[in-house]
Amino acid sequence: MPALHRVFLVGPMGAGKTTIGKYLADHLKLQFADTDSEIESRTGADIPWIFDVEGEEGFRDREQQVVEEMTQWDNVVLATGGGVVLRPENRRALGGRGYVIYLYATVDEQVRRTRRDRKRPLLQTGDPEETLRKLMAIRDPLYREIADHVIETDGCSPRTVAQRLVRELST
Numbered sequence: 285m286p287a288l289h290r291v292f293l294v295g296p297m298g299a300g301k302t303t304i305g306k307y308l309a310d311h312l313k314l315q316f317a318d319t320d321s322e323i324e325s326r327t328g329a330d331i332p333w334i335f336d337v338e339g340e341e342g343f344r345d346r347e348q349q350v351v352e353e354m355t356q357w358d359n360v361v362l363a364t365g366g367g368v369v370l371r372p373e374n375r376r377a378l379g380g381r382g383y384v385i386y387l388y389a390t391v392d393e394q395v396r397r398t399r400r401d402r403k404r405p406l407l408q409t410g411d412p413e414e415t416l417r418k419l420m421a422i423r424d425p426l427y428r429e430i431a432d433h434v435i436e437t438d439g440c441s442p443r444t445v446a447q448r449l450v451r452e453l454s455t
């Protein structure tokens with residue numbers, strides 16, 4: 285098993301980075317942290333507000349700042365935002381400083397898992413399925429570029445994915 289004291293979870297919206305990350309941190313006896321929550325607590329506002337007021341680029345600037353810092357934290361499972369791989373600076377920080385796990389989900393499954401939620405600004409206009417498909421076309425190769433391990437999550441509960449991950453990482 286690789287020395288897992290810094291685990292970074294990447295993948296699209298609805299992959300389960302936040303949900304699975306908490307279970308995985310418990311299993312590995314590490315702290316759990318999340319770039320999206322850190323951005324919200326530092327800004328004192330939620331993500332839809334940041335997108336409204338500062339635009340996506342404003343959000344990406346904030347994201348880059350927290351990624352630069354949080355990828356240097358130790359003993360942590362770090363869940364990231366779905367768009368974290370867009371900036372090369374973030375890909376370098378994630379790929380170079382820890383063990384990167386790509387949580388993969390099909391677009392159909394991403395649609396099902398994000399349907400009821402209003403907290404993802406990119407899915408609040410237009411057709412969410414089409415948006416998620418376009419985002420995956422651009423981002424899937426970027427997730428894979430930095431991933432040390434890829435796990436498929438369709439058809440498995442978050443708890444089961446975390447258990448499978450622990451098993452797969454220890455073989």
Ligand SMILES: Nc1ncnc2c1ncn2[C@@H]1O[C@H](COP(=O)(O)OP(=O)(O)OP(=O)(O)O)[C@@H](O)[C@H]1O
Nearest residue numbers: 296297298299300301302303365366397440441442
């Ligand atoms: N393996 C799974 N099976 C079923 N539902 C899941 C699974 N993983 C996550 N979910 C559900 O999908 C929703 C989105 O999960 P979560 O917020 O963890 O995704 P995320 O990858 O952190 O997305 P974001 O990039 O938007 O932060 C939640 O309601 C969660 O309970």
Ligand SMILES: O=C(O)C1=C[C@@H](O)[C@@H](O)[C@H](O)C1
Nearest residue numbers: 297320331365366367404405
């Ligand atoms: O996929 C994305 O670009 C995003 C995913 C979320 O985690 C948040 O970081 C935000 O809603 C943007």
Ligand SMILES: [Mg+2]
Nearest residue numbers: 301302320363
């Ligand atoms: Mg999340």
